[in-house]
Amino acid sequence: MKKAYSFILVSVLLIAVVAAGCIGGGGETTSPTPTTVTTTKIETQTTVKTETKVQTETKVQEKVFIRFAGWSAGETEMKNYQRIIGEFEQKYPNIGVKYEVIPQMFHENILASFGAGVAPDVFYVDSSWAPIFIDKGALYPISDLADKSFIDQFYPFLLKPFMKDGKLYGLPKDWSMLALFYNKKLFEQAGLTRPPQTWEELEEYAKIIADKTGKPGLAIYLGGFNRYVPVAVSNGAPKPWFEKPEDASWFDNPVVKETLTWYINLYKKGKIEREQQGKTPYVVQPSDVGAGWLGDAFGQQQVAMVISGNWMIPFLADQFPDFKYGEDWDIAPVPAGKKGRVTMAYTVILGINAKTQHPQEAWKFVEFVLGPYGQKELVVKAGHTLPSIKGFENDPDMWPQHKKTLSFKYDQMIVFLWGPKSGVLEGKFSDAMASAMRGEITVDEAIEVMKQIVQEELSS
Amino acid sequence: MFSKFSSFYEKGRNKEIVAGLSLISVAVILNLVFGYFAMIFAFYLSFFKWDYIGQMQFVGLKNFEIVIRDLIRGFHGAPYLLSPFYTGLKNILIYTAIVVPIQTFLAVVLAAFANQKIRGQQFFKVSYFLPATTSSVIVALIFIWLFMKNGFINYALAHIIPGFQPIDWINDRNYLLLAIAMVAIWGTSGHFMVSFLAAMQAIPREIYEAAMLDGAGPIRRFFFITIPMLRPMIVYVVVMGLIGALQMFDLAWVMAGANGGPGGAGYTVALDIYNEAFTRIRPGVAAAKSWFLFAIIFTTTYLFQKKYGRAMR
Numbered sequence: 001m002k003k004a005y006s007f008i009l010v011s012v013l014l015i016a017v018v019a020a021g022c023i024g025g026g027g028e029t030t031s032p033t034p035t036t037v038t039t040t041k042i043e044t045q046t047t048v049k050t051e052t053k054v055q056t057e058t059k060v061q062e063k064v065f066i067r068f069a070g071w072s073a074g075e076t077e078m079k080n081y082q083r084i085i086g087e088f089e090q091k092y093p094n095i096g097v098k099y100e101v102i103p104q105m106f107h108e109n110i111l112a113s114f115g116a117g118v119a120p121d122v123f124y125v126d127s128s129w130a131p132i133f134i135d136k137g138a139l140y141p142i143s144d145l146a147d148k149s150f151i152d153q154f155y156p157f158l159l160k161p162f163m164k165d166g167k168l169y170g171l172p173k174d175w176s177m178l179a180l181f182y183n184k185k186l187f188e189q190a191g192l193t194r195p196p197q198t199w200e201e202l203e204e205y206a207k208i209i210a211d212k213t214g215k216p217g218l219a220i221y222l223g224g225f226n227r228y229v230p231v232a233v234s235n236g237a238p239k240p241w242f243e244k245p246e247d248a249s250w251f252d253n254p255v256v257k258e259t260l261t262w263y264i265n266l267y268k269k270g271k272i273e274r275e276q277q278g279k280t281p282y283v284v285q286p287s288d289v290g291a292g293w294l295g296d297a298f299g300q301q302q303v304a305m306v307i308s309g310n311w312m313i314p315f316l317a318d319q320f321p322d323f324k325y326g327e328d329w330d331i332a333p334v335p336a337g338k339k340g341r342v343t344m345a346y347t348v349i350l351g352i353n354a355k356t357q358h359p360q361e362a363w364k365f366v367e368f369v370l371g372p373y374g375q376k377e378l379v380v381k382a383g384h385t386l387p388s389i390k391g392f393e394n395d396p397d398m399w400p401q402h403k404k405t406l407s408f409k410y411d412q413m414i415v416f417l418w419g420p421k422s423g424v425l426e427g428k429f430s431d432a433m434a435s436a437m438r439g440e441i442t443v444d445e446a447i448e449v450m451k452q453i454v455q456e457e458l459s460s
Numbered sequence: 461m462f463s464k465f466s467s468f469y470e471k472g473r474n475k476e477i478v479a480g481l482s483l484i485s486v487a488v489i490l491n492l493v494f495g496y497f498a499m500i501f502a503f504y505l506s507f508f509k510w511d512y513i514g515q516m517q518f519v520g521l522k523n524f525e526i527v528i529r530d531l532i533r534g535f536h537g538a539p540y541l542l543s544p545f546y547t548g549l550k551n552i553l554i555y556t557a558i559v560v561p562i563q564t565f566l567a568v569v570l571a572a573f574a575n576q577k578i579r580g581q582q583f584f585k586v587s588y589f590l591p592a593t594t595s596s597v598i599v600a601l602i603f604i605w606l607f608m609k610n611g612f613i614n615y616a617l618a619h620i621i622p623g624f625q626p627i628d629w630i631n632d633r634n635y636l637l638l639a640i641a642m643v644a645i646w647g648t649s650g651h652f653m654v655s656f657l658a659a660m661q662a663i664p665r666e667i668y669e670a671a672m673l674d675g676a677g678p679i680r681r682f683f684f685i686t687i688p689m690l691r692p693m694i695v696y697v698v699v700m701g702l703i704g705a706l707q708m709f710d711l712a713w714v715m716a717g718a719n720g721g722p723g724g725a726g727y728t729v730a731l732d733i734y735n736e737a738f739t740r741i742r743p744g745v746a747a748a749k750s751w752f753l754f755a756i757i758f759t760t761t762y763l764f765q766k767k768y769g770r771a772m773r
Contacts (some may be wrong), residue, residue: 432541
């Protein structure tokens with residue numbers, strides 16, 4: 001009897017030990033390590049006799065670690081972030097930053113990490129996903145941490161997507177806008193002298209280039225609702241906004257229908273029908289020419305035109321150094337529609353986790369990265385994208401390509417955000433559009449599907 | 461206390477018990493945490509609406525209702541984007557119907573060949589089994605390359621079949637699922653071959669010798685001795701194959717993409733569960749869907765075992 005008792009006891013103990021080993025051990029990164037910080041204070045008093053008092057104080061301060069998660073637009077960006085983190089840690093020796101790169105499904109990963117209770121302290125949030133994070137209280141209101149003067153440095157239109165009830169939940173790390181990138185040599189070969197000015201001209205040019213050079217004129221993504229929106233709005237459609245099920249009526253607007261048909265047919269006519277006729281396609285998607293994305297297709301000089309954002313510029317400089325800006329390729333504004341010229345702006349904030357244990361330290365980091373020094377190093381000099389704080393427009397370090405995109409005049413600039421569920425809607429819309437572009441469903445069916453998606457996603 | 465423990469530990473038999481228990485406890489605990497706890501939590505989750513950040517909200521059977529509505533809508537012929545679960549289910553049933561019989565048949569045939577005493581047989585055994593040791597993601601990536609429109613498979617087919625028109629396997633909704641099924645068959649039949657080989661080698665030689673004395677040729681011996689004697693193993697392989705095929709995720713994820721590729725032709729239930737949980741952020745619905753999948757797998761394998769699974773001897 002006694003034997004059996006101790007046997008059970010031992011096995012329970014064993015299991016408990018192993019279980020503790022499995023469960024514990026996760027929280028190491030945030031455990032504070034004490035470091036010694038020496039501060040030297042020099043006080044000078046000028047009274048009757050000048051006396052200099054040197055006071056040396058040594059105190060033990062706890063080192064705090066914060067976790068910072070972002071996606072990566074390439075290795076160069078990762079290296080630059082690592083460098084700026086190193087500089088930050090030197091300036092604030094009591095704060096350590098752990099940089100985590102999540103390459104795919106970034107926002108989904110962050111949401112899941114909230115579910116598991118291990119969300120990073122600072123993380124990227126795209127404007128299209130911001131409402132979900134803000135509504136659920138996942139973001140720390142930045143307006144509680146930052147001075148007004150600091151916030152005032154930023155372009156106001158970039159802050160709008162991150163505001164709710166008078167509070168600001170994030171400051172953009174940078175921004176980009178769509179522009180037309182065109183290959184000058186292919187244009188020359190096709191006998192074209194200037195970039196296309198209207199959407200119709202864009203298609204026409206693409207056709208001319210394909211016929212004369214044997215290379216597709218334009219590459220687009222299958223789907224990509226956000227790439228279609230400027231076409232619709234520049235032709236007179238209202239800006240899309242989906243907040244309640246009834247907002248699905250946006251798709252009933254005749255301009256929306258007409259432009260969506262045109263956009264979807266670009267690929268159907270430009271690729272599928274052209275190949276059936278045995279001719280060179282004039283509109284392709286990147287994978288049709290063996291490229292991973294638009295930047296890759298353009299850099300490989302497989303296509304003459306793409307509409308893409310500023311993030312493409314450092315990629316081209318990095319990956320295709322022989323393909324030179326100015327000589328070989330140039331930037332032009334996005335083509336205009338019947339009611340003006342419209343482009344899309346994309347922006348990403350460094351959000352602070354509302355549940356972080358170290359909001360002050362996280363803020364110090366965000367302030368450092370987003371402040372004038374951080375943006376000068378990370379954005380302006382490295383040429384990643386466009387700085388989100390004002391005053392760099394004429395900076396000598398700003399890459400000429402970015403300067404040029406900033407100089408374009410647009411009637412409207414739409415920030416990537418179509419209501420509280422933009423991120424989810426964007427994905428579903430793009431699936432429906434891609435399906436129609438491949439010719440699996442008609443444009444009307446695609447519109448019907450998109451309307452139903454709006455009703456379903458926003459009804460609960 | 462400690463002396464008691466050490467005296468307990470001194471006894472040889474107890475030492476073995478402690479060692480044995482501590483070794484299996486790792487597996488048991490992992491299974492409890494990642495298997496049973498996950499299952500129970502999924503069941504709990506299926507009654508809640510949650511977005512990972514906020515509070516969980518009890519919604520009763522609403523998540524199951526969403527799944528059933530999806531199925532009904534699919535039956536009525538809605539486009540695949542509006543009835544993802546139905547699409548995934550339809551695809552996965554077709555896929556299972558293709559993969560499981562072929563892979564089982566191929567595994568038996570390969571095992572029968574591998575069981576012959578011919579020189580160099582070891583080489584074939586290894587090469588059949590090799591796909592099972594390779595990561596399915598790598599396998600899928602290699603096959604994407606082979607299945608390309610001007611890839612090797614079309615090239616080979618064009619040489620074998622006169623007048624063959626190259627097929628865009630990956631980008632054609634009519635061929636995508638077939639391409640995935642072919643990769644799955646290629647990857648798993650070698651694995652199951654080993655199971656069959658083991659079972660074949662356990663068949664007593666005397667039976668074959670008796671049959672040979674009675675004048676049975678190799679083909680008759682195969683069909684009248686080997687296959688019946690393998691029945692328990694066939695049941696095992698089919699059940700494992702069914703479970704694997706119905707849960708297929710990795711090949712579809714790589715070859716078709718998260719959205720199932722053209723026309724949703726490569727969409728599977730497992731992909732849908734993933735998308736529901738992490739793209740649409742409805743973990744409750746994802747949990748409900750995974751319980752549906754569990755019910756389907758459970759009933760199919762249960763019925764199959766009940767019908768064929770009775771022990772022979």
